[in-house]
Amino acid sequence: MNRYLYDGTADGLLSAMAWILEEEPDPEQVALAERKDTLFEDGFFIGTDATQAEALFFRLRKQAPDAAHTLYSFMLAEKEGMESSLLHFLSLAFIHGDKINGHLTHPAVRDIVGVAKKAGRELHRMKGLLRFEKLQEGAYLAKMEPDHNIIHPLAYHFSRRLRAQHWFLYDVRRRTAARWNQGTLQFGTIEQFTAPALSDDEKRVQALWQAFFKTIAIPDRKNPRLQKSNMPMKYWKYLTEKQDD
Amino acid sequence: MQKSGCSNRSARSRLFSILIFRHSNSLVGALFGSLFLRYISPMDTLAKLQILSGAARYDASCSSSGSKHEGSACGIGNTSSSGICHSWSDDGRCISLLKILLSNDCRYDCAYCVNRSSNAVERASFSAREVVDLTLDFYRRNYIEGLFLSSAVMVSPDHTMERMVRVAETLRTEEQFGGYIHMKIIPGSSSELVRKAGLYADRISVNIELPSQASLQRLAPQKHKDAILAPMAMIGREIASSLVERKANHHAPRFAPAGQSTQMIIGASPENDFQILRLSQGLYKKMNLKRVYYSAYVPVSNDSRLPVLAAPPLLREHRLYQADWLLRFYGFSAEEILSDDVPNLDESFDPKSAWALRHPEFFPVEINRADYGTLLRVPGIGVVSAKRIISARRFSAITPEGIKKIGVVMKRAKYFITCSGRSFEKSDRPAALLRQQLLLGESSDPALPTQLVLPGIFS
Structure with a gap:
């Protein structure tokens, strides 16, 4: 051989x-x-x-x-x-x-x-679980730590979906980033990341989403096991709705 | 360049809608009504959202699949045919849409419903603008795939439906929103409004609520079977004709491209599973529905017309979904699954295993020769593993080791198959023993009795 x-x-x-x-x-x-x-x-x-x-x-x-x-x-x-x-x-x-x-x-x-x-x-899961936060200058930022190096196809997905927005994807573990602005998609690495300031109404929108997340569950049917098997806890770190737990 | 073009267009459409408002008295009234409401109402969006999402949570559907289109170049959003779950709530159900009522201020008094007029709950109503802003704010942050809009019946069906349609219209034309919209049709609203709803929404649905006219009369006296079935039939016709038109002309308008669905409540009325399955079968065949949702009745009332339940009948709901899958993807008919003598699904077995136990003459099935339809009838072999078996055996005969690796649930399948003539278990086992062994196999999975799964919505 x-x-x-x-x-x-x-x-x-x-x-x-x-x-x-x-x-x-x-x-x-x-x-x-x-x-x-x-x-x-x-x-x-x-x-x-x-x-x-x-x-x-x-x-x-x-x-x-x-x-x-x-x-x-x-x-x-x-x-x-x-x-x-x-x-x-x-x-x-x-x-x-x-x-x-x-x-x-x-x-x-x-x-x-x-x-x-x-x-x-x-990749399919992250298309749903990725969370953007609105920054002071009006751009949106999403952080993630996926197991697989999916930033390219993921960014392509959002370039077709959030077309009119200026946004960034940041893979915290691999230190890679994607940026979409006015029809162009760029990729790069980030040496040092400093958390930018959030826009003024960001916390208000996040609170609305957290409230929705809580009330949409039927209390008589609580099933944390099923929730965790569909949405493993490793993804909770960046989920807006799981921040107040 | 592109950007300025976008803002121009949205300014133009806003101007256009102002012109419309000028010409329509009722719309002007509605506009002032909502402005008025916003200023005098002490309730903020957060409080309304809590009331109106809490009131919408008993709607089972949250599917965002079945529709695929790119949005406009300047707008926001698109849909993908597989649908995307964005989160899972504490009851384990997928969240893909912002599921809310426009209002819970209901004129009707349906016994099984939290929003019935005689129930002392806090009432709230959104303005169209509030719903539009919530949808866009959530969509831009990737919380949701789109909007699921339902409503209690305010004033009249048409009054309510008109407000709901206005939300969808604003999203689509003013904001150029290309995400998913699922809209409920209020039974009794005019066919013109239903048609408009179908042109803006990806999916529309009319809730059948209860499985028979008698139960409807008893528990929801203001709702009529005809008022439910007539729009369903009309929607079915519109969807079909839009598909034909779009074949000839790609630019012809879409009508509810993700189809129509419905929902019924299980366990609030005395119908048996056979009646329910035959009803679903009819809806799939005659009305071309995409989905029938079953919702286990959660006690929300002490009304004497309703049964007293210790807990919602989740296992029954689960078995009905399994049987529903057999109808849609496995080539079974309702009459094969149940009969007048055995009118209810077995709680201890899934309906396919129950069928297999009643039909020992059908088995064993030879994995290396049986066709797709036959493979599908084997307990433990689903759509995916049946397809895998067929593509794998093109290369070489499947061995007993191979069949396990393909993903067949051997725990159930081993009693019903042979592999190149070899069987896994003794095939002359008496039926009673087989039942028992299947049951033992099932009970090794402790999750089954209480789990709530809408299988494969996003498969």
């Missing part, structure tokens, strides 16, 4: 896979891992080539759009140690096309599709 290594970046992963899919007769018998530069590491290192990486993704999107979507969601998860599974999944996707997502009895397909589904689920 041949072993290959790459530099740990997303581009590096994609270009390594492009190389292997091109050169290896049976990619399912190949292992791929991130180079850690340890003493006993063995394997052949494949250098990063951004054009190769991009070409692979576009080729996949043409031949198997659903599988390309799975690959995209998988990359959002920033999962380590699953490179070989991903390689096997891709090699199968180029053979079988979009049908491959249904080959759930295959271990590599199941692992990759499973991780991608989880990332997709959190």
Whole structure:
């Protein structure tokens, strides 16, 4: 079994896979891992080539759009140690096309599709759970700490929804941010974050929402277990309605 | 550039609405009425919101799915076909819409309702502007997917409906709001207003309230079956004709693109589950409804016409939802699920398991050969796992290990399937024993008896 290594970046992963899919007769018998530069590491290192990486993704999107979507969601998860599974999944996707997502009895397909589904689920969840606060200058700011690196697709979602607003998304853990202003979407990193002042009526609107949240529940049907299973407590930190608990 | 274009348009539409007000006496009166109310009323928005969301919480529907459109370039909001939950309240239900009544000041005296005129609760009414501002303030902060607007009957059905329509109209035309709007139709309001509501809202619904005319007469004497069914039928026709028109012309107006739904109260009147399911089946087939919601009766009154319940019949509600899913997605008919001899759903089994126990001749089902419709009849196999089985077996026969990994609930399914001829459990088990074992399997899940789930609204 041949072993290959790459530099740990997303581009590096994609270009390594492009190389292997091109050169290896049976990619399912190949292992791929991130180079850690340890003493006993063995394997052949494949250098990063951004054009190769991009070409692979576009080729996949043409031949198997659903599988390309799975690959995209998988990359959002920033999962380590699953490179070989991903390689096997891709090699199968180029053979079988979009049908491959249904080959759930295959271990590599199941692992990759499973991780991608989880990332997709959190993205969908955050579309609902993200909370904006209005700032003094009229812009809106939303902070979050998602498990997956979903700021790009999330910002795209809000660029279509809150079109006329000036807003920021801030991933506190990854220190990345997105900004939408007058039809342009930008991404960047934030070195030092100082909490900006809120607009004068922000607290009033938040109090309205908190009151609504309380009264909309039917007291005879209280069910905190179900509430927590639908809305895990890890998301409560930034939820306006959970601030006074 | 884009920005100035936006403000121009909204200024123009505001001017336009002022012109309308000039020409319509009743509207001028209404406008002054709401201004007047705002100045003399000591009640602020917060207090009103508490009263009017508290009064709306017994409406089961909070779905925001079924409609997909991008809003206008300058406006705010869009809708997505899957719907989005924005929070979950303390009773575990999804919050996706700002669910409120325009007013709880009701002229009717329906026995089962908190807002009945004889009940001594605090009354409040929103002005159209208050509802519009609340919706926009909440939407801009991503608290909600849109608005769910219902109301008690003030003065008359038309009077109420006209006010509700004005809220939706302001949101859509003046504020260019592209988010989700669900509007209740007040039975007895004119078809012109119903039509207008359908043009502004994504979903409209007429509550059927109780499962029979007799119960309606007894508990809600001011409501009539005909006044409920007539707008339903009309809405169904309008939705169908709008779909046809939009096929020919993409710019033809949408009419309630997310369809219509209804709600009935369970346990406040003596109808059995078979009657209820047959009613739902008729509504799905004849009126083309998207959803029927069932709401377990929560005692809100000591009225002698109502049953005395220790707690709302949540398990019954849950079983009805399961049976409803069988009607809509699993190819079952009401007559297969229940009969005149067995008119109520079994509380200890889900309705599909109960059907399977009555039909041993149908089983075992061979996982590697059965078609989709047959797979769906197996307890423990749902829509998702049936589809997964079909796509997985294109590659290779599914093994007993594989079937577990696909996500089939083996706890129930193992008694009813074979995998390439091999069975998981002895198939010649006597029915009574099978019942018992299924029951044991069920009871290992302590959440079931009390859980409240509206399964799959957002699936």
